[in-house]
Each structure stands twice: as C-alpha cells, then as structure tokens.
Amino acid sequence: MQTRTVDVVAAAIVDHLDRPTRLLAARRSAPAALAGRWELPGGKVEPGEERHAALHRELAEELGVTVALGAELIAPEGAAWPITATHRMRVWFASLVDGTPAPLEDHDELRWLAADELDDVPWLDGDVPIVAALARHLAGGRAVTG
Numbered sequence: 001m002q003t004r005t006v007d008v009v010a011a012a013i014v015d016h017l018d019r020p021t022r023l024l025a026a027r028r029s030a031p032a033a034l035a036g037r038w039e040l041p042g043g044k045v046e047p048g049e050e051r052h053a054a055l056h057r058e059l060a061e062e063l064g065v066t067v068a069l070g071a072e073l074i075a076p077e078g079a080a081w082p083i084t085a086t087h088r089m090r091v092w093f094a095s096l097v098d099g100t101p102a103p104l105e106d107h108d109e110l111r112w113l114a115a116d117e118l119d120d121v122p123w124l125d126g127d128v129p130i131v132a133a134l135a136r137h138l139a140g141g142r143a144v145t146g
C-alpha cells in the first residue's frame with residue numbers, strides 16, 4: 001500500500017531579510033516522541049489550503065505573529081525537504097511584521113540563534129540538513145528577500 005506524503009510548511013524567521021544574522025528556533029512540547037527537540041515553526045497544510053496561507057495560519061496560532069515571507073530555502077533535490085519517511089517540508093525565510101513571538105501552542109521555548117549557535121540545540125533529525133543550509137545563509141549575510 002502506498003502511503004500519502006504529508007505536506008508541511010515552515011518558516012526560517014530571521015532578524016532581517018536583507019542581512020539575516022539570527023534564526024528563531026522553537027522547542028516542541030508535543031508529542032512525547034518529539035518533545036524537547038527543536039524545529040522551525042510551522043505545521044501541516046490542510047486539505048485545499050494554499051501553502052503560504054497555511055504558513056501564515058500556523059505562525060499566528062503557534063507564535064502569535066504576522067510575518068513577511070522572503071525567499072524559499074530550496075532543497076538540493078526539488079523544493080521540498082524530506083523530513084521523515086512520510087513528511088516533506090517547504091521552508092521560507094520570513095521576518096516579523098507584527099507581534100512578539102511567544103510559545104503559545106506546540107512549543108515551550110523559543111530562542112534566537114546566531115550562525116555559530118545553531119548547533120547548541122538538538123534539532124529534529126529531519127531539520128539537520130535544513131539548519132546546515134540556513135547556517136550558510138546566516139554566515140554569508142546575503143539577502144533572502146522574496
């Protein structure tokens with residue numbers, strides 16, 4: 001039987017899209033198997049929902065913020081990052097437009113991490129290559145505007 005792939009969207013929220021130096025990381029509080037691991041805020045795209053709309057909805061629900069989306073962080077093989085055997089994730093850079101991020105839902109801690117601090121937290125396994133790509137952007141100081 002073929003398993004359907006679950007589409008996830010997430011945001012690499014940075015301090016500035018024109019010269020990113022820090023990334024907002026979120027620690028999961030549930031489910032138990034993932035609690036304590038760090039990720040990019042976001043979630044599953046609902047049936048019939050457009051990806052950007054899903055991402056804005058998730059960020060409002062989880063962090064209480066509005067963002068401006070920048071460039072997409074494209075995976076080496078196609079746009080989507082294969083985060084688990086059944087889930088693939090699209091990632092966009094984003095910057096805050098309104099609200100102060102708070103761990104309202106699904107997370108119990110948030111941290112702004114500089115390029116040399118990204119390894120300080122235990123990321124979800126599927127995020128490790130994504131974070132490595134993000135580290136290069138933070139260190140490189142190039143614009144990630146849309």
Ligand SMILES: Nc1nc2c([nH]c(=O)n2[C@H]2C[C@H](O)[C@@H](COP(=O)(O)OP(=O)(O)OP(=O)(O)O)O2)c(=O)[nH]1
Pocket residue numbers: 008009010034038039040041042043044045058083084087089106124125126127
């Ligand atoms: N949001 C997010 N999910 C990730 C990341 N890396 C990773 O492997 N995942 C996995 C964890 C989950 O199995 C899945 C996303 O599910 P989720 O629980 O965040 O989605 P959701 O907010 O829509 O949750 P729900 O409605 O199903 O409760 O993708 C990441 O960086 N961000």
